[in-house]
Amino acid sequence: MTDKNNLLETLTGDSSRRSVLKTGALTTAGLTLTGVGSAAAQDDDVVDGGSDKALMFADEFNPNSRFVITSPVIRWNPNVQEVRDADWSEYNTRMIRYLNTGQRAQFFMAEDAEVPDYDDQAGYVVDAEGDTQQGNPQPEVFSMEQEWAPFGASRLVTVNFSPVGEDEEDSLLEDEDWWLDGDGNGDGGNTTTSGTPQ
Incomplete structure (x- = not known):
């Protein structure tokens, strides 16, 4: 009968302080059981329907920017204790x-x-749609969302990203010619940055 009363209180908004605390405790216990360590808690701070998640170094994060992915999976991982210890270990x-x-x-x-x-x-x-320009496959353009959350005490932040629409992608790539070098090998293939990985 207590469960029915709690459900009725929840639906009608008529809840006592005790039932609110009990509900909060159950929610916390549920998150702990399903959950995922500090990285998942960080992910909850960055919520955006339909976007994917990533970690970045804070000084490389540009909110509301547009970007393309210019490398295959690289066999290098940041030597950050919080990443090694957290459930956020399945990333590329x-x-x-x-x-x-x-x-x-x-x-x-x-x-x-x-x-x-x-x-x-x-x-x-x-590009997922297979669009081309001048015989070159068009890059898939992604949007970096504005929201971010610090990843523990490290220099990393959690971010959201998602592909932009086809019209926006076409418009953005009109002003970019680095990938149209005529031989099908845009300089996007260069996977190094200035210096070595941080």
Whole structure:
């Protein structure tokens, strides 16, 4: 009968302080049982329907920017204790290139992120629709969301990203010619940054 009373209180909004505390405790216990360590807690701070998750170094994060993925999975992981200890261990290290600035950044995206295939010859992740320009496959353009959350005490932050629409992608790529070098090998294939990985 107590469960029915709690449900009725929840639906009608008539809840006592005791039932609110009990509900909060059950929710906390549920999150702990399903849960996932500090990384999942960080992910909850960055919520955006339909976007994928990634970790980045804070000084490489550019909110509201557009970018392309310019490397296959790189066999390098940040030597950050919190990453090793957390459940956020299933991610792929990639390089990205911000549009307009050409800045490159390290990008640790969730392994289950929905990203089209990387094209070895082109040197970037290609458009899911298969669009081409001048015989070159068009890059898939992603939007970096504005929201972010610090990842513990490290220099990393959690971010959200998602593909932009086809019209926006076409418009953005009109001003970018680095991937149209005529031989199908855009400089997106260069997976190094200035110096070594951080």
